[in-house]
Amino acid sequence: MRRTCFVTLLITLSSLQAVFSAEPISWNATGTGGAVAAGRRPEAVAAGLELLRSGGNAADAAAATLLTLTVTDYGFFSIGGEVPILVYDAKKKEVKVLCGLGRGPLDPRAKEWFYAQGIPSRGSMKSAPVPGAVDACVTLLRVYGTKSFGEAVAPTLRLLDKGGRDWYDKQAVTLRKLTEAERNASGSREEKLIAARDRFYKGDVADELEKWYIAFGAFLRKRDLEAHETRIEDPVKVTYRGYTVYKCGPWTQGPTLLQTLRLLDGFDLKAMGHLSDDYIHVTTEALKLAFADRDEHYGDPLFVDVPLDALFSDKYTQARRGLIDMHRASRERRPGDPSRMRSLKGSASGNGTESDIPVQDTTTCVVADRWGNFVAATPSCNLVRNRPGPSGVTQGNRVRCLNTTPNHPNSFQPGKRPRITLTPTIVTKDGKPVLGIAVAGGDLQDQTTLNVLLNHIEFGMRPTEAVTAPRFSTSHRENSFDPNPDRAAAFGTSGGLQLSRRVPRDVRAKLSNRGHKVSTASGPIAHPVMIYLDHQTGKLYAAGDPTARRHAAVVDHESSQPDPVGIRPRSRPRRRSEQPKAKAALDHAIIILVEAVRRAQKEVPGGRVYAAKLNEKAYAIDILVSDILREVRIDADSGKVLDIAEKDTTQEEIRKAKRALGATRFTMWYALDAAMDDVDFGRPFEARLNNGDYRIKLLVAGKVVEIGINAYTGR
Secondary structure, eight states, X not given: OHHHHHHHHHHHHHHHHHHHOSSOOBSEEEEEEEEEEESSSHHHHHHHHHHHHTTOOHHHHHHHHHHHHHHHTBTTBOTTSBEEEEEEETTTTEEEEEEEOOOOOXXXXXXXXXXXXXXXXXXXXXXXXXXXXHHHHHHHHHHHOOSOHHHHHHHHHHHHHTOOSTTHHHHHHHHHHHHHHHHHOOSOHHHHHHHHHHHHHTSHHHHHHHHHHHHTTOSOOHHHHHHOOOEEEOOEEEEETTEEEEEOOXXXXXXXXXXXXXHHTTSOHHHHOTTOHHHHHHHHHHHHHHHHHHXXXXXXXXXXXXXXXXXXXXXXXXXXXXXXXXXXXXXXXXXXXXXXXXXOSOOEXXXXXXXXXXXXXXXXXXXXXXXXXXXXXXOBOOOTTOOOOTTSOOOOOGGGGSBOOTTOTTBOOTTOOOOBSOOOEEEEETTEEEEEEEEESGGGHHHHHHHHHHHHHTTOOOHHHHTTSOOEEEOOSXXXXXXXXXXXXXXXXXXXXXXXXXXXXXXXXXXXXXXXXXXXXXXOSSEXXXXXXXXXXXXXXXXXXXXXXXXXXXXXXXXOOOOTTOOOOEEEEOOTTHHHHHHHHHHHOSSOHHHHHHHHHHHSTTOEEEEEEEETTEEEEEEEETXXXXXXXXXXXXXXXXXXXXXXXXXXXXXXXXXXHHTOSSOHHHHHHHHHHHSTTOEEEEEEEETTEEEEEEEETTEEEEEEEETTTOO
């Protein structure tokens, strides 16, 4: 019986990609005819390619990719999520923004409750905005595409029909209601698309959602859904070194990247050298200034006056640039005063620390077609504890990106859009599109975008190099997911600078000497994808960081480099006796094992995770630091750290851990992430580094399965 189950599991895993793609989808590709770079599994990229190959354009392919990502990247995106989209229209030669972000609840009781009780930050339907993703996809098809909703959603429905999680059938029913409405509607293609959209926001799906909202204590109602629209807006933009960089408005953090580029325009970054101490220092200091302005001035421009013209002006930029000390890292929060053209509105010591507020990440989507159209999107949902409703729709917690600080531009008002971190990028040169970039990673998104953008503009890297080069980021800014009315308490690590472990030691030391609080990361710093169009050759270069589990492909394939971290699970069924305990513990747990490992890693700076296990109601994480093995216990429900203590073990066990960790290239959390990717619906409950492999146990369809992933190759 166990042998049969194991064979079935392997067949399921190996068949998924074959159904969607005639050729392997890797992390990079070069060719013509169109390109797609997207998320954590190849099926979403394959969905976009399918639409391109059938004659669709970039908008059609992006809609298909986004809809498929609601399944393949669930937890990072969902059908009830949000997605800001940038579109370059080759016919009109212009860039537009599609605001696929829902607003906060219209009910005035929401404001009363939030200001009295605080906006929930750890998972609550009270923090759910209106779902924006469905209308964003339909609007993308209606305004820029050529295909029907039924054609765009077909790859998603095929994936859902294969079965899997308990909400698959429910989401498939909901999506088929929309295709039915489109099919039965009379009139033009546009009118049919509107009929599909209206069934979700005004019809029986909206009625189902309202009942769910009421049952779970949400403030949203059907009137919120009926009032929703995907606004089509002008982007914000600046010119840097002859390139025009486009971002969404100040209801996102997008203008932060543009302010940073304006500041850096006064420095010769190329002469400093890629990843030199001067280069990392000046870029980080510019980011700190831009983040201070973000946190002080940005908000929904439909509710507040955001002085973008002043923030981008030469006079203000020059004044702010003068605050950068090339010899010393700032430890202060220093917003400017653009209304008076003053470099400082005031300064305050940044004494915060990184909070333990749970964040479920975002995913990525960039598409280019053979006609020169580009689409860049950052789909997300921030589910945290929220679960699918009867319609198969899961909504997130994005309202927590607002706050209840009096007179703050990002304070909650009924119907206001939260200032989100989601921030796609399109870049043109001489009026022609050259780059599309999307990054997953919360407050890291525009920082990693800056890394890969400068890699291309300043140092001539194509996407394969740009997305895999070592990166850096700063935590010297407010946490966008912390609604604390005391914004000083929402501040991160003063002077915090995280560097890829591949940044040379001497550079790290020099940055520490300048006053940066340096830490290192062995895994990826955020998750970028990128498409570059070379207008001289007509070739498209697409890539996504393979260590961040990104995928990319082109229509007419020319070449690709082998995936250095492709995971091929080697699994075997485990003893049945483990199943009851594992199921009982996992049914109780809210925080997943990979999140517990990440939190434990933060609690022991410089430590490396050796083993992790869910024991009833808490995770026990073993971390080696120096010559000491520490155990970090984390509550599986709240995610709070319960205890950190030296583990009672032998010197031989410590020597064994040191030998094993010394031969690793990939971290425990990376291996856990990969295992969940490759074993659909698997829930990990134990992991250990043993003989060069991470041995990971997961509960799959009521059975315990063990996966072996090489700690050096990632295979």
